Amino acid sequence: MRKNLQKIIAIGLMLSVVGITGCAKSKPTSTDSKGQVTVKLGIWPQDGLTDQIEQHKKWAAQILESDNVKIEPAYYKYAVDSFVSMATAGNAPTIFDTWYTEPQKLIDNGFVRDITPQLKELGWDTKMNPDVKKLLSKDGKIYGLPRDGYAEGLMINAKLFKDAGLVDANGKPIYPKTWDELAQDAKIIKEKTGHAGIDILAKDAAGGWLFTNIAWDFGAQFEVQKDGKWTAQLNSKEAIAAMQYVKDLKWKYNVLTADPTNEDWASGYKAIATEDAAMYIASPDSADQLALNKMDIKNLSMAPLPAGPDGKQYALSGGTPYMFAANATDDQVKAALKYLVLMGKAPVTTDDSIKGLEADAQARVAKGVPILPSFPAWTDPDYLKAQADAQKKYLNVDMSLYNDYYDWIKKPGVLHLEEPIATQDLYKELTNVLQAVLTDKNADVSQLLNKANTNFQTVLDNTK
CATH class of the missing domain: 3.40.190.10 (Periplasmic binding protein-like II)
Structure with missing residues (x-):
């Protein structure tokens, strides 16, 4: 396939x-x-x-x-x-x-x-x-x-999209093509149904893991190798823009679940299955998690992840x-x-x-x-x-309900590998920032990512 x-x-x-x-x-x-x-x-x-x-x-x-x-x-x-x-x-x-x-x-x-x-x-x-x-x-x-x-793609609860009026003439979800569209659609879903537009994880390293996919679409690259030395780039302007976007989902659009810091990989699938959220960054290979939460699969759909400001559109692989x-x-x-x-x-x-x-x-x-x-x-x-x-x-x-996703991931350049060095440490640093910006409306994204970048550079310097 x-x-x-x-x-x-x-x-x-x-x-x-x-x-x-x-x-x-x-x-x-x-x-x-x-x-x-x-x-x-x-x-x-x-x-x-x-x-x-x-x-x-x-x-x-x-x-x-x-x-x-x-x-x-x-x-x-x-x-x-x-x-x-x-x-x-x-x-x-x-x-x-x-x-x-x-x-x-x-x-x-x-x-x-x-x-x-x-x-x-x-x-x-x-x-x-x-x-x-x-x-x-x-x-x-x-x-x-x-x-x-x-x-990874955009996992969708099609019933919530239908309840929010975000379906075509055939009743199929009209999924967002850009991250800006996702924010607007999530707002409509929240207003029309009372349920979260999207589930964003911030409990453990899985939060940082999925955030990298959003950030790549904004043009971020978290680590680069120059002259044999690995350099952290958690505080690039692109990474800052991606983190600010996630912060806005909470404080500007108010479209997240009640407590993202209590959301992990498994609870994201549960949110889709139980209609707590309409969208989740996920992959279909773990769809058994939906069955554990008794989801009717006729309400499930997969779509490509949205594109970033400059058209970048990747699937974490x-x-x-x-x-x-x-x-x-x-x-x-x-x-x-x-x-x-x-x-x-x-x-x-x-x-x-x-x-x-x-x-x-x-x-x-x-x-x-x-x-x-x-x-x-x-x-x-x-x-x-x-x-x-x-x-x-x-x-x-x-x-x-799935063909657009499968057609998308076959396109050259879409599949994006995880960052290569000290990957789990990277995720932990990013999750720490996610927790801060999703619990404090006044959190300074740039300052937090500067600190995370310093911490992660120390890890890279000590990695052989």
């Missing part, structure tokens, strides 16, 4: 660096006296996703019977601090997923293991997008494989890889890879993998999650066709 995946996955060439240290303990024995292999499955569904859990139980029973592999459920949501402590103690899940800003740090610190021999044995190393392989590799060794990718604990044994890695085949997440087209693809689509339909085109990171044509066929078979949405 996505022809520009290489641009997304190239994020691995520009990873952020944070100071995580430590080493995992030595490898344990992974088989018992009966030769049974135990896999600690960090990708087990979180509590509440009942249908997904039931499907995983079926897969666990299947692999136990066919390969004598015991699956130990171990749902894990990746976070730097928690993973470092688990990996240092040798307690990380056998397989887990993370963010595309993390692989090189995890590799450098010895927290993940080389799976090259297992991938070569299966032939998967030649079916991976070259930039994916580059992202997950070091010194010719491969340490993971891709789960998916994403590109990234994705999720699977990686393996440093102390995972060869047998555990092989077993985990077989489990991915059952899930339909591996580049093969066996009866089991096709069933996995269809089971995933069926589970989404059952939960009320939209079946939308994927962002494949594999190149095997048979697998890509099987994936597309499964999605088409269970299509449960009107694609006219």
Whole structure:
């Protein structure tokens, strides 16, 4: 589906660096006296996703019977601090997923293991997008494989747009084409419906993360390399203009949710699902969050993000890889890879993998999650066709509500990688400023960004 995946996955060439240290303990024995292999499955569904859990139980029973592999459920949501402590103690899940800003740090610190021999044995190393392989590799060794990718867009509650009169003759949302239009539309929505026009995050690093997308459209670039030295640019005139725009959404237009400092990544999806907000910067790969909040998907739409003052219009891009604990044994890695085949997440087209693809689509339909085109990171044509066929078979949405978004992200130059160095530290600094300007009407944007720039420059100076 996505022809520009290489641009997304190239994020691995520009990873952020944070100071995580430590080493995992030595490898344990992974088989018992009966030769049974135990896999600690960090990708087990979180509590509440009942249908997904039931499907995983079926897969666990299947692999136990066919390969004598015991699956130990171990749902894990990746976070730097928690993973470092688990990996240092040798307690990380056998397989887990993370963010595309993390692989090189995890590799450098010895927290993940080389799976090259297992991938070569299966032939998967030649079916991976070259930039994916580059992202997950070091010194010719491969340490993971891709789960998916994403590109941020404008997620819309179409019912609120309809209630506000912002629809065309066919009842489809007339979405804003510029950030100025978004402010005006958000004001109309607030006045006509009483609900927030847009949900802006300011609780944690996710706030700074999504703010970078707005700022790029205003022409900002947060860090540049000159003569081998990285220089912070959080206080550029473009970044200041973008932050002032967000401040105006609160104090000039009054179109935000009641307390943006209590809004995080998950609550943004909840706001869309429950009609607390009409718009949210988000990606469709996480639409299961809408199902958790019982949204009727006929009220969902995706549109391109608005353009900035000079016409710049980007989509923040990234994705999720699977990686393996440093102390995972060869047998555990092989077993985990077989489990991915059952899930339909591996580049093969066996009866089991096709069933996995269809089971995933069926589970989404059952939960009320939209079946939308994927962002494949594999190149095997048979697998890509099987994936597309499964999605088409269970299509449960009107694609006219999404086509503009998917057409937009295919355009050259639209996909924008995260800032390359000390990325999480950057987000924290920007979130601090967001919290200040969204809680204090008299906050000085320039002064706050000057301070944030000084703080972030110190981080860059200490980053190797």
